[in-house]
Amino acid sequence: MKSPIVSSSVVVCLSVAIAAVFLLTLASPTPAYAAVGAEVKGTVDDGVAYIEKNFGVKTHYSLENVFTGGYGEHALIAYAHMKVKHDPDSSVVAQGVRSALTIAAQLGGRDNEGHESKLVYAASVSVLLLAEVDRVKYRKQLQVFEQYFRRVQYRNGAYGYPGMQQGDISQTQYAMLALWTLDRAGFRVDYPGVQRTVSWLLRVQDTGGGWPYTAKDPGGPKRISQGGVTPSMAVAGGSALLIAADILRAWGEQESQFNPNIKGLPKGVKLFVEGMDNIAVKRPKVDSEAILAAIRDCDAYLSKNSPNPAEKNSSWPYYQLYTLERYESFKEIALKKKPAHSPPWFKAGVGYLKEQKKGLGWGARSYTTAPVTSSFALLFLIRSTQQAIEQTQQGMLAGGFGLPDDTTSIRVDGTQIKGEPVAEAVTDLLDMLEGEDPNALEGKSLPEDMKLATEPKARKAQIDRLIRLVRGSSSWQARRVAARLLGQSDEMRVVPALIFALDDPDTVVRTYARDGLRFISRKFEGFGMEIQPGEKQDYGELRRAQRLWREWYLTMDPGYIFVSN
Template sequence: MALIVFFTFQSTAYAQPPKAEIDAAIKRGVAFLKQKKDYGRTGINAFVAYTLLKSGESPESPYIQNCIKNILADHQQKNKQGELVYQPGSDYNYCAGVQLMVLEAISPELYYEEIRTTTEFLISTQLPGGGWFYPQDTPNNGDTSISQYAILGLWAAERAGVVVPTTVWDKAARWHLSTQLTNGAFSYHPGTRSESAAKHTMAVAGTGSMYIISMQLYPDGKLRTGPVVKQKKPPKMRFGFLEKVELSEKEKGEEEKNPFTKPTISYAALQGGKSKGANWVINNYNVRNPTGWPNYYLYGIERIAALADTQKLGPHDWYADGARQLLTTQLADGSWKGVGNVHASTCLAIIFLSKATVKTLGRKYKPEPVGAGLLAGGRGLPKNLAEVQMRNGKIENKKLSGDLSELLAQLENPATADLDTTQETLVETITLGDREQLIKQKDRVLKLIDARSPDVRRTAFWALARTNDFRMAPHLIRALKDPDLGVRIEARNGLCTLSRKIRGLGMPADPLADAPENLPEAERLKLVEAWSDEATKRWQKWYNSIKPFEEKFDLYEVLNQFPQSKNK
């Protein structure tokens, strides 16, 4: 969207500091944050972990992992039913929002359940008017800052594949438009006597939130009818799941509700609010002495510029100005004092310098060098060069036809097949195609469950679960004892899909998730076997309760369920 600008304030016209100076400032700031060996049970853990990630530190670093351990220990607990739930701390929605940001940045697959439960918490705490606040101070009209972090968290949840209903975004849009001041700015606590004046920090917070809300309600300017972010094929994990089980159990006789309803706030109304907010931010641009937290303001500036996809806000080179201001105000110990919590101020400064939102959105303001990438010099080429094609100057695998018979033929002869491509195409074909075609090929799929290749067996069990034929359940149950642990997990996920029981009757998706890393291999095998034995019993009990009548009195099965009868 083009910004309508009325210039009343001259740019500070800082020259951008050399990259080496910026990198050094970030490094000193990170060192300051790490001086504190452990942030304990506090909300700052999520903020620090997110900052380190955006500054380039590996998600596997011991420091980030310790922060994550503290976050999960403090906020992710099981209820009496053994279900994971989010437990808020003193930072309430602030911490929940940043926790979603950091878990999505590390691994949406690994932390999917934690992301889902935290998302449910944020949705449940949205006020009827559409904003967010602290629970002890309700009823109220919301808080622009808290609402900003709730929205940042929900945006991260959507990127992780957790759907946030349109009604949540619609209510948030209505709240922001109704609390926006006539000049386009925002206040801290709209409608109150003490905190109703325009602030630089709140203006960037409210305007940035409206940009995100607009993206979620009207992606690419069009009415939303499904997930905003197209689900990518998950990276290969320890067990290489073909597809994450993402079902929701229905109440008896209740149909699933459509989360993508038509919003009450129009696209034009949101565009108008964004334009008013952006104009105020540009006309009142002030990196030296903004009202509110200086570094909080800079992070808001970075976010608006990234969301608007612009290198300048009006005449202002926002990054050059902000970077020079931060290099000038950084203290000798690497911190930034700002206002209030020095660690939070330091995080905000590093997030700005690291262009955190620019990275999240994948913005690239400079062209990639010619010849860059993994394919340079032949690296990353497919094994079979006859199976590649050129498209737009790039080398790609030839797309398989999507014919189910052809795909099964590929799996039947895995020595010559590109299993990754075959699996990806098969999943897409079955998910989007005619399920009747799969049912017709069921006998061929059944033969594949005894294939030598674990990858082929996994694919076969995935497909069997999508036939919606409950008679396939015994095959999946037997696969819970497959020699390959990845096949066992795929069978478990398949049973979840077939039965519509997302939590797998209480059985974990990863039986070794809580096992100590240094546990001997023999002990790890015992854990897996214990899990498989218990899972087999519980799934068999479920199948016995729903299996077809003609199978009810299978004498062989009865004897196997009650082995003690053989000795009587």
């Protein structure tokens, strides 16, 4: 039987449009100060300033070769700076990228460091950094890292030191985080290998609910008592388990968001999306209930053994807090909870970090230099894992290009969708845009003289609806209309929505948002952010513009909290 055939024009249109949506939204910056108040923001600013002054200090681990860990320190510091400042051209990030590329270039060498090897850690943070800076530019190197993690995984599913077979919970956690990042960037990772990791983590959980640093594998489902269980390793093991489960989509599929919904398209045809090699890959099944039971046991352990280093002394307090943030963030996904931006555990961690802060940053501790310690602290304070999750979810869910049923007829002339006129009243237009058909404007043009209502109550209702559209509509037509009208509203309260729209997948939406911000603020030069139609956006410049617009808006409304962007 012959395979179904789809016309090349359909494949090309779908590939370009959907790949553009995913790659642009996935590369979109998330807020450095997600859900933190001005007091925490000041602490973060101090930490960044400290890193910028000290990122070049001597590493704790040697730079003699890539296996000893020094290059990984550079990558971690750069990742923390990148998550806060979103500036790929900074000296801090440039040093980290050079080190990450050095690691990638030497991964084929023989690792003779044994128990002193730090390569799993270094490779993992290198993946985080390169994917954050530019996952397209560094795709070749990221592929090299993916192959490395296939190669070094133990047969039982764990990761650890070369030449040994007793798995290391901490290294396994970082490997899972790297593979999760690669998977969300569209790489095909070793999904059966991830399944083996899930099984191993379930087997080696201690009878009390925590995990040890190095684990004895009982070989079966009955748990045994493990030595060396600590709160730090408990959240590390729980994190690794939750991350691995999320890679395997244990909590539900998301690929359906890429379904083009083309009438008559045979189900057997797999959509090709450039750069997204794993969309149609079938992932092995895991027992989600067993995983949730393990997490409940871990929570029970943590209720008696606090992961807050202020309550129970820890040898690795900053690493522990960063891991705790990761554990809690992925647990929200597993339990289908609405993200909590300032829960008790976070407030407690903030309190501890403020008490421990020395000058602008945090001091050297437990085999970590002060810049590395400060990087862990920053990643906790900005809720970096929650940012990463929101970022990838936006890439999966943040809306497409509203492809029509007949993809061969896509036609845009400048900023106009040519065709018959549509409703000139904004309220009527909103009714159309919010209706069941997200592409109601397909083939039609928009009047240039649309105006918001002048009556205050009606105007407020229109603006509220437009803000919802620019933030959440799956239709690019709707987002264009919303961005244009909001930008013309001359109302300060729409500024956060326009800052959000600066990283919209659609070039025209970004342009309306940028120009609207300049008009409302009367800062007609704005903060840069050149936009060339049809060309890839400079996301370093975009991140900088968003950060500066947020800072400007906070001078107008100091109490405002940017929850997501």
